[in-house]
Amino acid sequence: MRISLLFILLFLYNFIGAQNGPLANQSGTRLTPTELSIPASPVFDMMGVTPSQVSRTSDIKDFKVDWSFKSWSLSPNISLESQPIWEIKYNRRDIKNYQKASPLMQKLASANLSAGTVLDENGDRRIGMALKINLYKEKDPLLEKGYYEDIEKTITKERKALEEELKISRKELDTIKNMLLKPEIRQTIQSLEMELLALNSKRTQLINERAVILNGEFWNSGWLDLGLGSIKSYITETNGDLNRLRLNRSTAKGLWINAGKGIGKTLLLSGLARVHLYDEEVQFALEDENFEPLDTNAIASNSLYTLGVNLRYGNPYFSFFAEVIYEKRSLKTPLDAVKEVFITPDNFQIIANSVDWTVVHPYRFNFGGDWRMSKNVLLNYSMQTIFDENARLKTFLPVVAIACLMR
Known part of the structure; x- marks a missing residue:
């Protein structure tokens, strides 16, 4: 039991x-x-x-x-x-x-x-x-503090830029009076949201590529x-x-x-x-x-x-x-x-x-x-x-x- x-x-x-x-x-x-x-x-x-x-x-x-x-x-x-x-x-x-x-x-x-x-x-x-x-x-891969730092900085910078663009586009969608422009803004918002989601995959891919090098050096x-x-x-x-x-x-x-x-x-x-x-x-x-x-x-x-x-x-x-x-x-x-x-x-x-x-x-x-x-x-x-x-x-x-x- x-x-x-x-x-x-x-x-x-x-x-x-x-x-x-x-x-x-x-x-x-x-x-x-x-x-x-x-x-x-x-x-x-x-x-x-x-x-x-x-x-x-x-x-x-x-x-x-x-x-x-x-x-x-x-x-x-x-x-x-x-x-x-x-x-x-x-x-x-x-x-x-x-x-x-x-x-x-x-x-x-x-x-x-x-x-x-x-x-x-x-x-x-x-x-x-x-x-x-x-x-x-x-060798503990998780304690390699500087090994992935540049990846984190790059992804964080890209994330902040995309979030700022998304914030501006959403505000524009709420305030614009020309109804003909709204579909184009919605498409822009959707594209930005997809890019944000893709950042996670990009980050994982970059880390795994870097980890391959770490594995090659320290597998034994x-x-x-x-x-x-x-x-x-x-x-x-x-x-x-x-x-x-x-x-x-x-x-x-x-x-x-x-x-x-x-x-x-x-x-x-x-x-x-x-x-x-x-x-x-x-x-x-x-x-x-x-x-x-x-x-x-x-x-x-x-x-x-x-x-x-x-x-x-x-x-x-x-x-x-x-x-x-x-x-x-x-x-x-x-x-x-x-x-x-x-x-x-x-x-x-x-x-x-x-x-x-x-x-x-x-x-x-x-x-x-x-x-x-x-x-x-x-x-x-x-x-x-x-x-x-x-x-x-x-x-x-x-x-x-x-x-x-x-x-």
Whole structure:
């Protein structure tokens, strides 16, 4: 219910914002340059269903929808993302409010809240929410105060001139006595009103053209992000009803940091450190003195540590990457987990080779890329490989994700 409510709230306040947006733009005060990147949503990052497990930073300031595909079936793997503090306090207002804000408020304005759901390879329904906030950004497009100033001055000057002409023409229409001249004045007024409306489009076009240059220079600028979230994975019935929680790494609370640093104009080196805290269900069998087996289970608190390194080559419009991921449990074996929490009854012993839990393979190697199809749409893709502790290939999987800004 809490996840469903979050979905509804995210949709409603962004829908209201979209309705108010055109009115705000007419004032000429809103300044939203093109983003340096459009990364995956934080909740998909935590679920590990993104093409690149080591995510890039986010500087989006719009409602966003992500779709993730691990097959070409139409399973509803979807995430909704937005920036509540930015939307409430700074959006559709003069950009100077943000530029003059304290460093703390600027960081809070970067907070990305997301909620998402995925149907995994076991048929389990995973539902989660996550929050990611930027702690350091080498280059923030919105803080480039002088970068768009001449555009604002030019548009403001043209707007004032047109408004003055419009004022004179309307006054002339009210006072003129020659009725034959009124149609010509009305046509002039209509033409001036159209020019005023066109100023908004002209302003946006000029800003986007300038932002293209900014993106080209700083697409791989450095950053440091902090994220946290919670995921629940439900075993589902054949009709889709949620049954009970799956107690393994798929149901967890998580905390992670990721950071990146540009190398020259074409390379981006980034890293990830993440921990999942979760309850692990372990199945095993007991044996009594008559060698009669008894199936049972135990639940142990466990942690999963993830480290990753990603190297990306490209530009603002497309890039290619390769990354290495290493994962390790705090409890190394299922027998360790059982001994941690289970007290063996008298006259019973644990059958060691019966102890089992969900396997986590330690090594991943992913390679792929992304393509910015338009200003608002980004296509991510990768081939993901998973290896066991003996470096044997266990899984080879294509993953595709689409991110779409709703503006």
